[in-house]
Amino acid sequence: MEPREQxxxxxxxxxxxxxxxxxxxxxxxxxxxxxxxxxxxxxxxGLLFGIILVKSEVISWFRIQEMFRLQSFHMFGVIGSAxxxxxxxxxxxxxxxxxxxxxERMEFVSRKFNKGNMYGGLIFGFxxxxxxxxxGPLFAQIGTGATATIVTLLSAIGGTxxxxxxxxxxxx
Amino acid sequence: MIEWLxxxxxxxxxxxxxxxxxxxxxxxxxxxxxxxxxxRHICAACIPxxxxxxxxxxxxxxxxxxxxxxxxxxxxxxxxxxxNPEAVSVNPKLxxxxxxxxxxxxxxxxxxxxxxWSTLFTLRGFIIIIVGGFxxxxxxxxxxxxxxxxxxxxxxxxxxxxxxxxxxxxxxxFFVSNLILPFILNLG
Numbered sequence: 533m534e535p536r537e538q539x540x541x542x543x544x545x546x547x548x549x550x551x552x553x554x555x556x557x558x559x560x561x562x563x564x565x566x567x568x569x570x571x572x573x574x575x576x577x578g579l580l581f582g583i584i585l586v587k588s589e590v591i592s593w594f595r596i597q598e599m600f601r602l603q604s605f606h607m608f609g610v611i612g613s614a615x616x617x618x619x620x621x622x623x624x625x626x627x628x629x630x631x632x633x634x635x636e637r638m639e640f641v642s643r644k645f646n647k648g649n650m651y652g653g654l655i656f657g658f659x660x661x662x663x664x665x666x667x668g669p670l671f672a673q674i675g676t677g678a679t680a681t682i683v684t685l686l687s688a689i690g691g692t693x694x695x696x697x698x699x700x701x702x703x704x
Numbered sequence: 705m706i707e708w709l710x711x712x713x714x715x716x717x718x719x720x721x722x723x724x725x726x727x728x729x730x731x732x733x734x735x736x737x738x739x740x741x742x743x744r745h746i747c748a749a750c751i752p753x754x755x756x757x758x759x760x761x762x763x764x765x766x767x768x769x770x771x772x773x774x775x776x777x778x779x780x781x782x783x784x785x786x787x788n789p790e791a792v793s794v795n796p797k798l799x800x801x802x803x804x805x806x807x808x809x810x811x812x813x814x815x816x817x818x819x820x821w822s823t824l825f826t827l828r829g830f831i832i833i834i835v836g837g838f839x840x841x842x843x844x845x846x847x848x849x850x851x852x853x854x855x856x857x858x859x860x861x862x863x864x865x866x867x868x869x870x871x872x873x874x875x876x877x878f879f880v881s882n883l884i885l886p887f888i889l890n891l892g
Contacts, residue, residue, distance in 0.1 A: 573732050575770045575774040577729060577732065578778065581722070581771075585722075586782040586813070587788070595792065596881075599877075603798055604794065607715075613719030614722040615860060619860045636734055644865065652848065653854075655876065656873055658839050659838070661884075663836035674779065680823075681819065683837065687835075689841055691839060691841025692744055695845040696755045696845070699757050
């Protein structure tokens with residue numbers, strides 16, 4: 533496959549970087565066409581991520597309570613070193629202009645601040661302390677057999693839906 | 705190897721491995737690490753209800769659904785093949801505190817005394833599971849990301865809005881865990 537450089541047109545007032553919803557051009561998103569089973573590699577990466585989450589006990593409700601009571605360094609160590617390695621990786625990628633395995637240029641978008649970062653952040657913090665899980669761990673917890681967490685996940689999907697419904701009335 | 709795999713992993717092994725998710729997803733397909741947007745794609749796929757926020761081609765974001773399915777299978781794999789042999793060992797102060805609320809079972813990833821199908825219909829179970837879950841879904845989307853998308857991916861790419869979001873996650877968590885949760889756990 534020929535390596536190619538992708539230029540994306542960017543909207544001037546797009547604060548929604550997550551999907552191609554606004555003009556069907558997504559930022560930092562491959563536009564190559566592949567058969568569906570190419571996506572199985574994400575399943576594999578997710579599988580590894582899930583194993584790490586469980587083995588390091590970061591999906592434990594108890595570990596989260598410990599973290600918020602400053603009773604253990606464990607969670608801070610995990611999150612802190614993950615950020616450090618992530619930062620270093622991104623720095624290396626940018627410095628050496630590393631491309632994806634399909635030869636595409638990696639693009640990083642700057643996020644624009646909106647008030648949701650604060651209000652939503654606090655609301656998520658409340659939920660994190662109650663459920664002892666952020667979205668990633670919710671999936672991992674269900675996998676380990678904590679079946680009641682299925683309800684937590686469904687409720688989180690409900691919360692996302694209500695956000696979508698009420699979005700235009702919320703301060704951003 | 706099997707024995708090592710069966711032990712809980714220390715932070716200095718797990719943290720860097722989680723950090724490597726960032727370059728892995730970038731290398732394999734130019735994807736930004738993040739989990740909570742999968743919840744939005746589920747809404748867009750199943751219950752879009754003509755809400756503009758869910759009007760997009762979710763199939764183009766389907767990688768995210770593969771990713772979270774993998775996370776679930778990862779949890780299953782550990783439970784089946786290399787479960788941590790002992791219950792999570794936490795600070796004795798926390799053990800003492802939780803004892804007052806009748807939480808004594810540390811074997812699962814969530815306290816079995818709180819998260820089960822019968823407690824769901826008690827007030828404290830309802831608040832923790834249903835209200836808690838709702839706040840996670842609503843808050844992450846309002847904030848534009850969760851621990852993976854903001855704290856790890858956002859900070860890795862030096863986004864200052866992500867720093868603000870991360871500080872707010874922590875502030876909200878400290879507040880509820882220390883000041884509100886004790887009341888809820890007392891509800892029985």
